[in-house]
Amino acid sequence: MQLDPRARRCVVEALAAYCQGLFLGCASMLGAASEGAWYVAGEQLRHLDARLARALDGDNIVTVMNRISEVLRQTRTLRITVDELRAQAALLRQLRNYGVHPRSDHLERYFTDSGAAILLMETHTYLGRLTDAVSTCLTDHDESAEE
Known part of the structure; x- marks a missing residue:
């Protein structure tokens, strides 16, 4: 899974800010x-879930x-991974929202x-794990469809 240009720019600017x-x-x-x-993960999984497709057409991350998590959890080996990915995503979301939430000490x-x-x-590890989870889910779905 490749990040889209905006997400890549965010990573580049994160590195520049750190430096x-x-x-x-x-x-x-x-x-x-x-x-x-x-969002990139969702686009790759869009065809697996109509509710995910509708969510992607909306504007609520x-x-x-939530929909991506449900799709990924259908792959048994990803259930714990999904929880771990969501925990890291929640932390990063809190950090992104830090300035507007005064109780974030x-x-x-x-x-x-x-x-x-x-x-x-x-974050590097987390993004790799998200990529791997999407690949595993797609492979599992393809193998299930062949049976």
Whole structure:
């Protein structure tokens, strides 16, 4: 799964922000990239679920993520993975929304040099795992269709 140009730009700008010591900007851009990745995943899975297709045509990332999660959970080996992906996505969403939610003091640790560095590495792994989950789901669906 390739990120679309907007999500790739968010990752590039997250790295640039990190290099300039702009850790809030880094975290915010990673949150935006995460949401973009879920939309890309949804487009790849669109044909498997009519409700997912409708969600993708709307403008609510939470609905899209819920539908993708349900599609991925149909692949038995992905059930725990989906929960882990959703947890990381929720964190990145909170970080992206940090500026508009005044009760987010627990997120401050991500706005340091070491916190942002770890977040960058974790996000790299998370995006790879999301990609792998989509591939596994599609392979499982193709194999089921052949039987």
